[in-house]
Amino acid sequence: MNTDTSPKIPVVLTIAGSDSGGGAGIQADLRTFAFHCVHGTSAITCVTAQNTLGVVGVEAIPPEVVVAQINAVCDDIGVQSAKTGMLLNKEIIAAVAEQVEALQIPNLVVDPVMVSRTGFQLLDDDAVKNLRNLLIPKAALVTPNRYEAQILSGLPINSLDDMRAASQIIHRNTGVKVVLVKGGGMQGSLRGVDIWFDGHHTETLTTKHVDTKNTHGTGCTLSAAIAANLARGSDLITAVKQAKEYVTNALSYSLAIGKGQGPVGHFFPLLNK
Ligand SMILES: Nc1ncnc2c1ncn2[C@@H]1O[C@H](COP(=O)(O)OP(=O)(O)O)[C@@H](O)[C@H]1O
Numbered sequence: 275m276n277t278d279t280s281p282k283i284p285v286v287l288t289i290a291g292s293d294s295g296g297g298a299g300i301q302a303d304l305r306t307f308a309f310h311c312v313h314g315t316s317a318i319t320c321v322t323a324q325n326t327l328g329v330v331g332v333e334a335i336p337p338e339v340v341v342a343q344i345n346a347v348c349d350d351i352g353v354q355s356a357k358t359g360m361l362l363n364k365e366i367i368a369a370v371a372e373q374v375e376a377l378q379i380p381n382l383v384v385d386p387v388m389v390s391r392t393g394f395q396l397l398d399d400d401a402v403k404n405l406r407n408l409l410i411p412k413a414a415l416v417t418p419n420r421y422e423a424q425i426l427s428g429l430p431i432n433s434l435d436d437m438r439a440a441s442q443i444i445h446r447n448t449g450v451k452v453v454l455v456k457g458g459g460m461q462g463s464l465r466g467v468d469i470w471f472d473g474h475h476t477e478t479l480t481t482k483h484v485d486t487k488n489t490h491g492t493g494c495t496l497s498a499a500i501a502a503n504l505a506r507g508s509d510l511i512t513a514v515k516q517a518k519e520y521v522t523n524a525l526s527y528s529l530a531i532g533k534g535q536g537p538v539g540h541f542f543p544l545l546n547k
């Protein structure tokens with residue numbers, strides 16, 4: 275067989291938790307990667323029993339098994355970018371941060387997952403310190419939502435100006451290259467507005483607000499799409515803008531499944547054919 279004809283497909287790694295309902299976590303990430311034409315690889319950090327109504331159980335994967343998954347992928351295949359999602363506890367965060375450094379994993383996007391929109395705690399209380407001090411400083415981009423930005427900055431967030439102030443505090447406190455404070459948890463039309471801060475410039479990134487209750491997986495999908503766009507060669511701000519367009523489309527085609535908050539839908543490129 276002539277392997278010269280194999281397409282050159284970028285490889286992306288997600289380090290995140292499993293969502294049995296398929297709307298967020300590893301499942302959303304791999305689906306997003308596929309729709310961006312990149313090869314998705316994974317290191318699973320925990321298994322959640324979850325559906326559209328919420329999370330009913332969670333089991334951690336031992337940190338050494340998380341590390342083994344990362345090493346297996348990076349030692350053999352290699353990755354052009356990576357994202358982290360639900361890391362659950364301080365031991366897993368420390369182990370992931372160490373591997374990111376040791377393997378010099380490029381283009382790291384950290385989604386600092388702490389709590390689900392349905393109110394379930396997705397990160398232990400004593401793990402925020404490790405996230406702030408060990409992992410976020412190694413990222414090209416950190417993408418806190420309203421609630422996570424409040425925790426990381428110590429500021430209550432009720433307005434665009436609060437989002438801007440929080441992005442600057444997080445940048446200063448962590449040394450991360452770029453902060454993107456996401457507006458999905460804000461009120462009304464602010465729900466499509468995110469704040470970018472790179473240490474010099476603040477940008478207000480606006481996409482149209484989609485009126486739907488089926489928003490499960492927006493944050494996971496956004497960070498996975500950014501990582502995919504980086505692997506495909508986009509610069510960071512372009513990768514974020516492209517990812518926001520993808521999420522807006524996914525919200526417009528979200529799935530009314532289950533009795534609660536359904537997931538965003540990734541099938542829009544196929545549905546209009
Ligand atoms: N209803 C909405 N309409 C348009 N964009 C939205 C909506 N809800 C969330 N987004 C966008 O989805 C992305 C994820 O944000 P958010 O929902 O705040 O993250 P998380 O899922 O981590 O809470 C952001 O770019 C945000 O602006």
Ligand SMILES: Cc1ncc(COP(=O)(O)OP(=O)(O)O)c(N)n1
Nearest residue numbers: 291298299390391490491492493494
């Ligand atoms: C396994 C797992 N990972 C992450 C989340 C949170 O998903 P996210 O897209 O950040 O936000 P919401 O769906 O809660 O709006 C999760 N629930 N499960």
